[in-house]
Structure formats: C-alpha cells, structure tokens
Amino acid sequence: MHDDLIPRRDIQFQLYEVLDAQGLLQRPRYAEHSRETFDAVLDTATRIAVDLFAPHARLVDEQEPQVVDGKVVLPEGVQAAVRAYCEAGFLSASADEAAGGMQLPVLVTQACLSVFRSANVATTSYVGLTASNANVIEKFGSPVQQARYLQALRSGRFFGTMALTEPQAGSSLSDLRTSATPRSDGSYLIKGQKIFISGGDHELSDNIVHLVLARLPDAPPGVKGISLFTVPKFHTDEQGRVGARNDVALAGLIHKCGWRGTTSTMLSFGEQDACVGELVGRPHEGLACMFHMMNEARIGVGMGAIMLGYRGYLASLRYARERVQGRAPSNKDPLSPPLPLVAHADVRRMLLAQKSYVEGAYGLALYAARLVDEQRTESDPQRLQEVALLLELLTPVVKSWPSQWCLEANSLAIQILGGYGYTREFPVEQYWRDNRLNMIHEGTHGIQALDLLGRKVVMKDGAALAAMHRVVTANIAEALEQPPLVPLAQALQTAWQDVSDSVQALRVPLQTDGEAVLANAHLFLEAFGHTLLAWTWLRQATVAQQALSRGTDTDADESFYRGKLQAAQWFFRWELPKVAPQLALLRTLDDSHRAMQDAWF
C-alpha cells in the first residue's frame, strides 16, 4: 500500500530541487524551521497516512455514510484517522505559533496534505474543510467569534464546513435565498436550505461550525447582497464550550457516484425559527470572505485531483509490470514467454501520458502553494502585488486542469488494467469515480473558464498575464542554456507568444461582444492550462538536466531524472502542439454551439 502513495522522491524533487523550499527559511516567519523539520513532518504525515488513512479508503466507498437514530454513522477507521491527524497538529500546521500552530510554510503543509490525499481523499476532506474554515474565522471573525471557535477548530475539537449552495442556486450564487434576520442581541436568525454541504453532519467532532452565506433584509440583489455567518450545530459560549442544539437539521444524505466517504448533506437552517448565527466580516461582503476560503479550497481541489491521478498512475504501473500478456509485434513464436504489459509501446504511452499529467500538475499546484507563502511573508509591496496577481491568475487553472487531465489519467489507468480495470476488484475505477467530482464542485469547469478568460487574463489591463510572462520568459532563458532543452524552450516560447497574441486579439471583442468570446472560454482554459503545464515541465526538465550534467550518485537518481526528461519531452511533443489549433479556433469566435437553437436539439 505504501508503494502506491505519492513517492517521497517526487515530493523532495518538487520541494527542494524545483521550488526551493529551503529558500523560505530566509524569511523570518519560517526561520525557526529547517529542512530537517520539513522532512520530519513529512515522515509523520506518511506514517499516519499509511497506518490510518489508506487502510479504509476502499471501505468508505463500499459503506456509504448512513443515518442511524438521527446520527450520521461513518465506517470504522475514519474517526481514528482524523483524530491522529488533529493530534499531530496538521490542522494548524501553517497557523501562527502564537495561535498554537506549527507555522510551517503552506508549501510544506500542502505537500503533507498531498500524502494524506493520496492515501484517502474522502477522509482528508473533513480536515481540509476545517482548516480553511478556521482561516476565514481567523482573518474575518470578531474577537468573540475567534474565542468561541478558533482554538477548537485548530485543535480539531470542532470541524467546519462551507455552506453556499442551495437547490436553486449552484453556480449562480446571486440567486441565494437563505435569509438572516437581525435580533436585538446582535445575532441573526438564519432560515433556508443548503444542499451538497460536505461534512455537514457527522459525529467526528464535538461541534460543526457552518460558514453560511445568507441575505440580510436590506440586502441589494445579486452577489453584492450576500453576507457570511457562523452557524454552529451546537450553541457555543465564549470559552468555546458546547451547549444546546442550534436549529440546524440534517434533511438528508446525498448518494454519490464517488468520493463517498465524505458526507454530502442537505441542511435545513431554521425549521423551528430558532437557528442562530453571527455575522462574519461586514454586511454584504460575505462572498469576498468566503472566497478567501474558496481560493485555498480550489488549490485543494486541484491537489485532490492530482493525487487521485497519481494513485491511478502508480497502480497501473505496478500492474503493467506484473501482468504478462502478448509478445512483440516482430515475435511470431507463440511458445516464447509473454511480455509484461509495460513492454508494449502502447501501454508505455498510456503510462507516460499519466506521468506527464500528474507530475506536471503537481509541480503547478505546489508552485501556487509557494506563492501563498510569499503572499504571507513578502515585504516588498511591488513583489507582493505581483504574487497576488499570479495567484489570482493561476487559481482557476490549478483547480481545473488537474480536474480534467488527472481524470483522463484515471481513465488511462483503467485502460491499462483492461477488463480488470473495469471491475470493482481493483482500485482504479474508484479513483476515476472519486475524481469525476472535481470538475463540478468549487465552481464548475465552465465557470472557471469564464472566470479565467472573462476576468483574470484581462483584469488590471492584463497585469496578471504580464506577471506570468515575466516568470515564464525567465525560465525559458534558463532552459536555453541547456542545449538538450533548447527545442523545448523554443516550443514554449512559441506557445506562450500565441497565448499572449490571442488574448491581445480577443481584448476588443471581449468588450464589444463578450458573449461571443466567452462562449468558447473552455478552449482558452484548456490551451492556457496546457501551456502552463509545459512551463512546469520545462522547470522540472531544467533541474533534471542540471542534475544529470553534474552526475548522479545512484542509479535510482539517474533513472528518476531521466524519467523527468522523458515525461517533459512527451508532454512537449504530444500535448503542447494541441494549443495552437485551439487558440486559432478561439480567435475565429466560432459560434456553432452558441448559434444552435433549443428547438434543433
């Protein structure tokens, strides 16, 4: 089982060789740490993930959460796993030391989370949501709210949720109806229905703190009239002590295609007109507060997709090495021994495609995590602004590209296992089902595409794209100094130019006929995502090439770096060429699907 979790060698490569995690130690916030402490927490994460998360990953798929006597019952193993996670301090791994946290870089915390996610994505969701919830309360909560909830959330005594979606308001949060009526004591009566709320009910913690979006009576229509509230399952006093039940009722559990281990709930707030909540932040500014949580959550979604892809890749690699079948096309002797699957070129193609998707995407997601560290610790205002722009630009891609392409990796893993891959006797079909969620939640794929093309690349007169341009061109220049990488660097230069030219060409149409451009926003998400993946591969290839030029100590290291170079080459030859025709099509403003009439379907 341990062999199939994300390999430590790749984590080390990404952290220390590509992303310079040690460079973060220069910053006062992280000065108390060292590579040894980073490695020690990764060791602890691996131990808990292997011993307590991985063993029930299948069980939570087979035994969905159930309601028994009004309580949500989860399969055995979940409680012990999340308790060990909390006791080891992972819930507050990157929180301030003064607040009881470990003050680890977000980069290292995300690397630890990737270990847990690769072991069991569904169980990790409970703690992931709780950490994000605590971050929102820390940033926007009043001192009283912080006293009530923060320590309890950071220690895992309470867990948290994000409750946005309503039956009639999914992608369109402007249509939210849940209401918040002020009471004389400064609290609010909350009333409404929420659907699909992950971790919305369970017995894993003493309390559940829901962060609920609702409207005040005087709220303007649309997203500018949405406020944020804490709504605990149990009333809580200012020392964090739990009292009577609040009026939050579990209206039902949702039965899903995958990701079954995380409870998905329909929640009723205020059925008895007695659901009490408290405003977080300022009235009508709830969405901005919630986005603070959602941006992190979106990096988390991307990371979950990558880890499911990674698991499928490793499982299919192991299978392809063990299963023998067929002979080389040139071998006509039926009595000769059959070959392992991995010897067949088409199987290697599918393995290399998976490797290029998952390891490339992992590099991108960890790059975004490192930007969060820079955002927390940078003192130069100009650099700070640049980092914020980069994060805004990259977030929809970090969420969406892995959701699409690491799902494709899972499909390839099933293909490699052939008929066995399609059965429930092997784990790869579960990875695909689990992963299929990621294009849907935290803003669907289509909505992310609209955000990227309609807002992010053109905002502030293209400042975010310009910031990314500086990063990409610096890495191209570095790669051009390595002769074997010149073709890759040149190919990325061409693709990046094409992206920039296309955005430039679409600038006016976006203003004059935005709907025509945005009708094909998905094309841009894909083309831009592929270009960024090529960029992360160029970075990884540069490091690998430098290491090989210096000479490696072991055969395993030599193979590791050669594998990186081969995956980079594959991505550049097979995937990056897809970008130019996509951008060309985008620039035509093709209206085939937009012009299609409802009656013609």
Ligand SMILES: Cc1cc2nc3c(=O)[nH]c(=O)nc-3n(C[C@H](O)[C@H](O)[C@H](O)COP(=O)(O)OP(=O)(O)OC[C@H]3O[C@@H](n4cnc5c(N)ncnc54)[C@H](O)[C@@H]3O)c2cc1C
């Ligand atoms: C397992 C699971 C867990 C979830 N967890 C949570 C949670 O913890 N908290 C929470 O609040 N929510 C949660 N959600 C809800 C999730 O965020 C929503 O399902 C998602 O935002 C989409 O909303 P919807 O399902 O209503 O789909 P819809 O909004 O109806 O969208 C359906 C389709 O139409 C497209 N579409 C919609 N509007 C547009 C538009 N303007 N332009 C172009 N295309 C459009 C979408 O892209 C999508 O393909 C969860 C959902 C699931 C399935």
